[in-house]
Amino acid sequence: MAIVSGVDVGxxxxxxxxxxxxxxxxxxDIIRSGHYYQGAADESxxxxxKTAGLKRQDISYILGTGYGRSSISxxxxxxxxxxxxxxxxxxxxxxxxxxxxxxxxxxxxxxxxEGGIVNNFVMNDKCAxxxxxxxxxxxxxxxxxxxxxGKLYFASQNKLEVSxxxxxxxxxxxxxxxxxxxxxxxxxAGIAHAIARRIIGMVGQVGLKDxxxxxxxxAKNAGVVCAIEExxxxxxxxxxxxxxxxxxxxxxxxxxxx
Amino acid sequence: xxxxxxxxxxxxxxxxxxxxxxxEENNKKIIGCFPMYVPEELIHAAGMIPVVIWRGNxxxxxxxxxxPPYDCGITRSFVDDAVRGKLSFMDxxxxxxxxxxxxxxxxxxxERHFKPAYQKVLYLPALxxxxxxxxxxxxxxxxxxxxxxxxxGKEITGDSLKKSIETYNENRTLLERVYELRRGKPEILKAxxxxxxxxxxxxxxxEENNELLKELIAGMKKKTVETKKxxxxxIPVGCLCQTLQFDILDLIEDLGMIIPDDDxxxxxxxxxxxxGLDGNPIEALADRYLTKSPLCPTKGVWDIHWxxxxxxxxxxxDAKGIISILIKYCPPHACYYPDFKSKMDKEGIHEIxxxxxxEVITLEATKTxxxxxVEIIGGV
Numbered sequence: 290m291a292i293v294s295g296v297d298v299g300x301x302x303x304x305x306x307x308x309x310x311x312x313x314x315x316x317x318d319i320i321r322s323g324h325y326y327q328g329a330a331d332e333s334x335x336x337x338x339k340t341a342g343l344k345r346q347d348i349s350y351i352l353g354t355g356y357g358r359s360s361i362s363x364x365x366x367x368x369x370x371x372x373x374x375x376x377x378x379x380x381x382x383x384x385x386x387x388x389x390x391x392x393x394x395x396x397x398x399x400x401x402x403e404g405g406i407v408n409n410f411v412m413n414d415k416c417a418x419x420x421x422x423x424x425x426x427x428x429x430x431x432x433x434x435x436x437x438x439g440k441l442y443f444a445s446q447n448k449l450e451v452s453x454x455x456x457x458x459x460x461x462x463x464x465x466x467x468x469x470x471x472x473x474x475x476x477x478a479g480i481a482h483a484i485a486r487r488i489i490g491m492v493g494q495v496g497l498k499d500x501x502x503x504x505x506x507x508a509k510n511a512g513v514v515c516a517i518e519e520x521x522x523x524x525x526x527x528x529x530x531x532x533x534x535x536x537x538x539x540x541x542x543x544x545x546x547x
Numbered sequence: 548x549x550x551x552x553x554x555x556x557x558x559x560x561x562x563x564x565x566x567x568x569x570x571e572e573n574n575k576k577i578i579g580c581f582p583m584y585v586p587e588e589l590i591h592a593a594g595m596i597p598v599v600i601w602r603g604n605x606x607x608x609x610x611x612x613x614x615p616p617y618d619c620g621i622t623r624s625f626v627d628d629a630v631r632g633k634l635s636f637m638d639x640x641x642x643x644x645x646x647x648x649x650x651x652x653x654x655x656x657x658e659r660h661f662k663p664a665y666q667k668v669l670y671l672p673a674l675x676x677x678x679x680x681x682x683x684x685x686x687x688x689x690x691x692x693x694x695x696x697x698x699x700g701k702e703i704t705g706d707s708l709k710k711s712i713e714t715y716n717e718n719r720t721l722l723e724r725v726y727e728l729r730r731g732k733p734e735i736l737k738a739x740x741x742x743x744x745x746x747x748x749x750x751x752x753x754e755e756n757n758e759l760l761k762e763l764i765a766g767m768k769k770k771t772v773e774t775k776k777x778x779x780x781x782i783p784v785g786c787l788c789q790t791l792q793f794d795i796l797d798l799i800e801d802l803g804m805i806i807p808d809d810d811x812x813x814x815x816x817x818x819x820x821x822x823g824l825d826g827n828p829i830e831a832l833a834d835r836y837l838t839k840s841p842l843c844p845t846k847g848v849w850d851i852h853w854x855x856x857x858x859x860x861x862x863x864x865d866a867k868g869i870i871s872i873l874i875k876y877c878p879p880h881a882c883y884y885p886d887f888k889s890k891m892d893k894e895g896i897h898e899i900x901x902x903x904x905x906e907v908i909t910l911e912a913t914k915t916x917x918x919x920x921v922e923i924i925g926g927v
Contacts, residue, residue, distance in 0.1 A: 370915070410916075
C-alpha cells in the first residue's frame with residue numbers, strides 16, 4: 290500500500306499527517322497558518338516529510354481539508370473537515386458516535402453512524418463564540434497563555450458566570466469582572482463554561498451518543514474539556530494530539546483514493 | 548433559447564428600470580403585489596399591470612428607521628426602497644397582511660410615507676377546517692374587486708376576469724412545461740436561470756411573458772445537453788417569498804449537485820394549481836387560494852404535512868436529499884421547521900438547512916456545510 294498524506298489547513302493552524310501503507314502515522318506537523326494558506330500547506334508538508342525521512346515523490350496521494358482546503362495546490366482532492374474529523378476520530382476511537390471539534394474559527398458537533406459515516410452535524414458559522422479564537426481573546430484579556438488558562442480552571446474556588454457568547458462583549462465582561470476584584474482563576478473557569486454552554490447547545494441539536502471524542506486545538510485546554518464533561522456528564526475521549534484528528538481523517542480518505 | 552434567456556436576465560437584473568419602463572410603454576398603472584397569494588388576475592382584469600414586489604440587492608439604509616433589523620430581508624428591503632423613493636413608479640400596492648406578522652406593518656408605513664394612489668389590505672383566511680373559510684375568502688376577494696373598480700372607475704366583468712384567468716393559466720401551463728423539460732434534462736438550465744424565469748413572470752405582463760416562454764420552450768426542446776455523471780439530485784425547499792442570492796444556487800451546483808425541481812415560491816409554487824374556468828371566477832380564485840397543496844407554512848395548514856410533500860417531490864425526481872432554505876427572520880418557516888426536521892429524521896431523509904439573509908451570506912461556511920452534505924449522501 291502507498292504512503293499518503295492528509296493536510297488540514299485551518300484558520301489558525303495547518304496540520305499534516307503522513308500515513309504508511311499499513312495506515313500507521315509516520316509523522317505529523319503543526320504550524321500556524323498565517324495569511325498565506327498555500328505557503329503554510331507547502332511548509333507543513335515539507336516539515337512532515339522531513340520528520341518521516343521521506344521525499345515528496347514518496348507520497349502517492351495528498352488530500353486537503355479544513356477552511357483553506359481549496360488553497361492546497363499539492364492536494365489531489367479535497368474533503369470537508371467535518372467528514373475528516375469523523376474519520377480521524379473513528380480511527381483513534383473505534384466506538385466514537387459523537388465528535389466535538391473546536392477549531393480556531395468554528396466549532397462543530399458531528400454525529401457518527403455505523404461504519405464511521407457522518408449522519409448529522411451542526412457548526413457555528415456566524416461568529417467566533419465557542420471557538421479557539423474566542424479562547425485566544427479571553428486568554429489575552431486575562432494576560433495568560435492558553436495552556437496556563439487551562440490550568441487556572443482547576444485552581445478556581447468560585448466559578449463565575451461569563452454570560453456573553455459574543456467574543457467582543459465577553460471580553461468586556463471579563464474586564465468588568467477584574468474591576469470587581471474577582472480572581473483570575475474564577476474568571477478562567479467562567480470562560481471555560483461559556484464555551485461549554487455553546488457546545489452543549491450544539492450537542493443537543495445533534496443528539497448525544499457515547500463515546501464522545503473532542504478534537505481540535507481547544508481540546509488541549511484541560512479546563513474547557515473538564516467544563517464540557519461536567520455539563521455533558523460524560524467522559525470525553527481526547528487524542529494525544531487532538532489537533533491532527535482532521536488531517537488524520539484526510540490521510541485515511543487519501544489512502545482509499547490511491 | 549439564448550435570446551429568450553437574455554431578455555429574462557435583462558428583466559430580472561434591474562426590475563426597477565424594467566417595471567418603470569413598462570409603465571411608460573403601456574401607459575398603464577402598476578400595482579405592486581405582496582408575494583404569494585394576491586390574485587393578480589383581478590388587477591389584470593381591471594386594466595392595470597400587477598407585479599410581485601421584490602427584494603432589492605442594496606443594503607437597507609433609511610428603511611431601518613421604519614422596520615426593525617430583525618424583520619426578514621424582503622420586508623426591510625421593500626420598505627427601504629419605498630421610503631427612498633425607488634418605487635415611485637408604483638401606483639398602488641396590495642398586501643395580504645394575514646400571511647405573516649411582518650406583512651401587517653406595510654399598509655401603515657406605506658400610507659404614512661409613500662401615500663400610494665391605491666392600497667388594498669387583503670385578509671385571506673388561514674386554512675382551518677370548516678365551510679366558513681370559503682365564504683370568508685370569497686367575501687374578501689369580492690371586496691378586493693370592488694376596491695379595484697372604485698379606483699379605476701371601470702367594472703370588472705365576469706368575462707374580462709375569465710379572460711385574465713385564461714392568460715394566467717396559460718402562463719402556469721408554460722412554466723409547468725419549462726419545469727417538465729428541465730426535469731428530463733436538468734443540466735439544460737442553471738438553477739439561477741430557472742429562478743429568473745419564474746421571477747420574470749412575476750414582473751412582466753403575462754401576455755408578453757407567455758410569448759417569451761413559448762420561445763424558450765421551443766429552444767429547450769431542441770437543445771441537447773450532456774448528462775453529468777455522478778451528480779447528486781437535490782430538492783430545495785423553503786417558505787421564502789423572495790429570491791435567494793443566486794450565489795447559493797451556484798454553490799449547490801458547483802459542489803456537484805443538480806436541482807431537477809423545487810418547492811419554492813419563486814419556483815414551482817408560483818404556477819401550481821390553475822384557476823377553474825367554469826362558474827363564478829371569484830369563487831374559482833378563492834378555491835385556488837384554498838388549495839392546501841403545495842403546502843406553505845403561511846397558510847396555517849396542519850392536517851397535511853409539508854415534510855410528506857417534500858419527500859414525495861424528492862422521490863418523484865429520484866433525488867437523494869432536501870436542502871431547506873430558511874430566510875432569517877421568517878417566523879412561519881422557523882415555526883414549522885422543527886416539525887419538518889423531525890419528519891426528515893423519522894423518515895431517514897438526508898436534509899440540511901441553510902439559513903440566508905438579506906445582507907450577509909457566509910459563503911465559505913455555507914460551502915463547508917453543503918459540501919459535507921454531499922459527502923454524507925455520497926458516503927465519503
